[in-house]
Amino acid sequence: MSVEAGPRRRLEPDARRAQILSVAVRLFGERGYAGVSTTDVARAAGVARGLVNHYFGTKKDLYLEVIRVMLTVPEVAVAGLPDGDLPTRVDAIVSWFLDVVSRHSRSWLAAITAGGMAGDTDVDRVIAEAIDGAADAVLTAAGLDAANPAQHAMARSYVGLAVSTAREWLQRGVLTRAQVHRLLAATLLTMVSQVFPES
Structure with a gap:
């Protein structure tokens, strides 16, 4: 399936890189890894394929x-x-x-x-790094010590729950957003008040 070329316009390097990445996020989300080529990304972004390679290297x-940009909690979100x-x-x-x-x-x-x-x-390494980063963000948001190994392990477990619960909501549609929000918020508050202090 071909992708229509986007309009070409001159952008600063950071803006062009961000634009190409945004297109790649959409295409890989729609088709998976095997269904997208760097040529598809370039065509949809309205750039030459060489520019995709220049900014990102190989398709992998x-x-x-x-994956990194979709799963990493940016510092600005915590700040x-x-x-x-x-x-x-x-x-x-x-x-x-839940917004993201x-x-x-x-x-x-x-x-x-x-x-x-x-x-x-x-791929597994990037996902694991993102989960570790999300655990750090959870601990920082809760005012806890990200350097504490037990607390970090529990925070990773919470991230696993958050991921599974979001998948239940988005893929199966049984839970509502409000139910997911209550479950995740109540669980984190309980962990912080009753579980983390024991670590």
Whole structure:
């Protein structure tokens, strides 16, 4: 299936790279790894294929960057949390997560399931790094110590719950967003008040 070329316009290098990445996120989310070529990405972004290679390297390198950007909690999300009490901060981080996964549901689901590349060492490494980073973000949002190994392990477990719950909502449609929000917020608050202090 061919992709219509987007309009060509002159962009600064960072903006062009971000545009190509945005197109790649959409295409890999729609078709998976095997269904997308760098030529498809270039055509949809309105650039020469060589420019895709210049910014990202190989198709696999581009795909790893797509997974990284879809699964990594940016520092700005944590920095932007409100200064309120713990329930307010937990509510904000859960809302942020659900906003992201719903806005980019196909691409996020493809990334978290490795889009047909499960078992690939590089893909598994990028996913594991993203989960570690998300655990750090959870601990920071809760005002806890990300350097504590037990707390970090529990935070990774919470991230696993968040991923599974979001998949239940997005893929199966049995849970509503409000139910997912309540489950994730209540679980994190319970972990912080009753589980983390024991570590």
